[in-house]
Each structure stands twice: as structure tokens, then as C-alpha cells.
Amino acid sequence: MLIDSHCHLDFPEFAPELDAIVARARAAGIGRMVTISTRVRKLPQVLAVAEKFADIFCSVGTHPHNAHEELDIDAAQLVALSKHPKIVAIGEAGLDYHYDKSPRDAQAQGFRQHIAAARETGLPLVIHAREADADMARILVEETEKGAFPAVLHCYTGGRDLAFEAIELGLYIGFTGIMTFKNGQDLRNLAAELPAHRILVETDAPFLAPLPYRGKRNEPSYVVETAKLLAQVRGVDADEIARQTTENFFQLFSKVPRTLADAA
Numbered sequence: 001m002l003i004d005s006h007c008h009l010d011f012p013e014f015a016p017e018l019d020a021i022v023a024r025a026r027a028a029g030i031g032r033m034v035t036i037s038t039r040v041r042k043l044p045q046v047l048a049v050a051e052k053f054a055d056i057f058c059s060v061g062t063h064p065h066n067a068h069e070e071l072d073i074d075a076a077q078l079v080a081l082s083k084h085p086k087i088v089a090i091g092e093a094g095l096d097y098h099y100d101k102s103p104r105d106a107q108a109q110g111f112r113q114h115i116a117a118a119r120e121t122g123l124p125l126v127i128h129a130r131e132a133d134a135d136m137a138r139i140l141v142e143e144t145e146k147g148a149f150p151a152v153l154h155c156y157t158g159g160r161d162l163a164f165e166a167i168e169l170g171l172y173i174g175f176t177g178i179m180t181f182k183n184g185q186d187l188r189n190l191a192a193e194l195p196a197h198r199i200l201v202e203t204d205a206p207f208l209a210p211l212p213y214r215g216k217r218n219e220p221s222y223v224v225e226t227a228k229l230l231a232q233v234r235g236v237d238a239d240e241i242a243r244q245t246t247e248n249f250f251q252l253f254s255k256v257p258r259t260l261a262d263a264a
Contacts, residue, residue, distance in 0.1 A: 001029055001030075001031035001032075001242060001246050002028075002029055002030050002031065002201065002223055002224060002227055002242050002245065002246065003030065003031055003032045003033070003034075003200075003201070003223075003245065003249045004025065004030055004032070004033045004034070004201070004202055004203050004205070004220040004223045005034050005154070005200045005201065005202045005253070006034060006036050006092075006126065006154045006155065006174060006176075006202035006203065006204055007033055007034070007035055007036065007202070007203050007204065007218075007219075007220050008035060008036055008038070008204070008205060008206060008207075009021070009033065009035040009049045009056065009205070009220075010035055010042070010045045010046045010048070010049050011206055013206050013217060014205075014206065014219075018049070018052075021219050021220065021221075022053055022055075022056070022220075024219065024220075024221040025219070025220035025221045026055070027221070028220075028221040028223075028224050029224070029242075030220050030221060030223060030224075031055060031246070032055050032056075032057065032249070032256060033053075033055060033057070034056075034057050034058060034059065034088065034089060034256075035049050035050060035056055035057075035058045035059075036058070036059050036061075036089075036091065036092050036126055036154075037058060037059045037060050037061045037062075037091070038061075038062070038063035038065075038066060038092065039062055039066050039069070039070065040060060040062055040070055040073045040077070040078070040081070041070065043060055043081065046058045046059075046060075047084065047086060047087075050086040050087075051086055054260050057086055057087070057088040057089075057253075057255075057256050058086055058088070058089075059087060059088065059089035059090060059091050059092065059126055060078060060081045060082055060084075060087050060090060061078065061090050061091035061092055061093050061126070062093055062110055062114070063092055063093070063128060064093060064094050064095055064096040064101075064102055064107040064110070064111070064128055065096060065099065065101040065102055066101075066102065067093070067102040067103075067106045067107045067109070067110035067111075068102040068103055068106040069102075070110065071106060071109060071110060073113075074113050075113045075114070075116035075117040078090055078113065078114065078117035079117050079120050079121055082117065082121050082123055087123075087255075088123060088124075088253050088255040088256050089123050089124045089125070089126050089253060089255075090114050090117045090118045090121065090123050090124070090125045090126065091114055091118075091125050091126030091127065091128070092126040092127065092128045092154060093110055093111050093114035093125065093126070093127065093128065094107070094111050094128035094129050094132075094136065095107050095108065095111060095128070095129055095130070095132035095135055095136055095139075096128060096129075096130045096131070096132065097130065097131040097132040097135075098130045098131045099130075104135075108135070108139065111127075111139060112139065112143065115139075115143045115149055118149040118150060118151060119143075119146070119147050119148070119149040122150065122254070123150070123255060124150040124151055124152055124172075124252045124253055125149060125150065125151040125152075126151070126152055126154050127151050127153050127154060127171075128154065128155070129153055129156075129158055129162070130157060130158075133158045133159050133161065133162040136153075136158070136162060137161070137162050137165045137166075140165065140166060140169055140171070141165070141169070144169045144170075148169075148170060150170070150171075150252055151166075151171045152171060152172040152173065152174050152200060152252060153166050153171060153172070153173050153174065154174040154176075154200075154202060154204070155174060155175075155176045155178070155202065155204045155208070156173045156174060156175060156176075156187070156190075157178060157187065160190055163190055163194065167194065167195060171198070172198050172200055172248060172252050173194055173198055173199055173200070174199075174200040174201070174202045175187070175191055175199065175200070175201055175202070175226060175230060176201075176202055176203060176204045176208050176210070176226060177203065177204075177208045177209055177210025177211070177213075177214070177218065177222065177225065177226050178208055179191060179210075179226060179229055179230065179233075180210040180211040180225060180226060180229050181211065181214065188229070188233045189233075191230055191233050191234065192233045192234055192235075196234070196244050197244070197247075197248060197251075198248065199230070199244070199245060199248060200245055200248055200252070201223050201227045201230060201241075201245050202223065202226075203218050203219065203220055203222055203223045203226070204218065205217075205218035205219050205220055205222070206218050206219070209222055210222055210225040210226050211225065212225070213225070227241050227242060227245065228241075230245075
């Protein structure tokens with residue numbers, strides 16, 4: 001079994017064939033999917049997907065692109081919303097200095113609120129970090145000093161220093177189809193040396209389809225390609241990557257049941 005630890009199945013491009021997409025994921029051996037919130041105010045749409053399928057769970061949070069729109073939503077509100085049985089994570093939240101769609105101070109303010117919610121609930125924080133390694137590392141260290149919290153740096157594209165700083169703090173690293181791209185050698189090198197018990201695979205669908213699907217709409221079944229390459233760069237077989245990343249997922253996303261009967 002593989003797990004797509006990060007996708008966006010509530011996005012409109014999936015709506016016309018969502019049942020078929022989920023069926024293809026199941027046929028490919030994808031045992032769980034986590035569809036990730038980008039706006040708390042659109043949580044009903046995210047929950048609608050998670051509630052429809054026994055093997056799909058979700059998060060609650062505000063993407064850094066939208067941080068300035070939801071600064072009125074604090075940690076206490078995130079904590080309250082997270083009590084829903086299908087909500088298994090906080091986020092995605094973090095820092096994105098590539099697009100800067102939200103003021104950086106708003107991104108940081110929102111990020112710290114999400115960290116507080118993850119710390120209080122024990123649910124993993126799904127972290128978005130792009131071209132913000134120094135500030136991300138600083139905030140992670142400062143916030144961990146207030147109390148540890150579970151988290152994953154999803155769709156990792158940062159440098160080696162941030163990755164190992166995060167692991168030192170107890171975080172996980174998520175790899176997407178970017179690792180399969182021709183310009184992904186640095187990520188492949190990093191993936192080869194990270195501790196086995198701290199890595200996850202994901203799609204970030206509908207974005208970032210891995211080779212050989214690059215340029216097409218991504219979907220959870222394609223996480224198989226990322227896992228296949230991850231196995232190659234780490235010098236292990238595909239079954240071992242599936243076993244390890246699945247175990248890592250359940251360690252981090254501890255609210256997700258290991259057997260679907262438990263989700264009833």
C-alpha cells in the first residue's frame with residue numbers, strides 16, 4: 001500500500017470525474033488519501049470529499065497565499081474545527097516567498113497560529129515552504145522552543161540545511177513528482193540521504209504530475225511514480241518504500257485509522 005499524503009481533491013477540475021479518480025487510486029494500491037485545505041472558509045467543500053469516501057481524510061487550514069484573507073481565524077478556531085472525525089491534520093500553512101501573494105508578515109502570523117493549533121491538538125501541521133528557507137528555519141526553531149509539534153514540510157523543494165534542521169526538530173519531509181523532473185537532481189540527492197523514518201510521498205494533485213505524466217493534470221494514482229523513483233535513489237525495492245512511507249504516514253497522521261473498519 002502507498003498513501004498520497006497531500007492532494008487537493010476538492011479542486012473544481014476533479015469534480016466531473018472524482019469517483020473515477022478515486023477508483024484509479026485504489027486500483028493503483030493507494031490505501032489512503034489526504035485532501036488538503038487551503039482556505040478555512042471553504043472547509044465544507046473539502047469535508048464533502050472526505051465524507052464521501054472511507055479512505056479519504058482531510059485537513060483544516062489556510063494556505064500562505066490566502067493568509068491575509070483569514071487572519072481572523074485563530075488557533076482556537078482551528079482546534080475546534082479539527083474535532084471533526086475526518087479532519088486529521090492542520091494546514092496547509094507556511095511561507096511562500098516565490099509568489100508573495102500574501103504579505104510576508106501575514107503569512108508568518110497565520111503560520112504561527114497553525115503551529116499553535118498543531119501543538120494543542122497533536123495533529124500534524126502540513127507546512128508549505130517555498131523560497132523561504134531562512135525564515136522557515138527560524139520560525140520552526142522559535143516555535144519548537146515553546147513546545148514540540150508534529151509536522152511535515154510538504155512538496156519539499158528547499159535546501160539541505162532546512163531539511164536536516166526540520167528533521168532534527170522531529171519533522172517529516174514530503175516528496176512529490178518534482179523529484180522525477182530533469183532538474184530535480186538536488187532533490188534526488190537529498191532524498192537519498194534523509195533518514196528512512198522521516199520521508200513521505202505525495203502528489204499535490206492536481207499540480208506537479210510526475211514523469212511520465214508531466215504536463216498533465218496530476219492525480220493520486222500517480223504517486224506510484226514518485227515512490228518508484230524514491231526507491232531507486234535510495235537503493236531499495238518498491239515494496240520497502242511502500243512499507244516505510246506508509247508506516248511513516250501512520251506515525252505522523254496518527255488520527256487516520258490503520259484499518260478502514262475503524263473509520264466507520
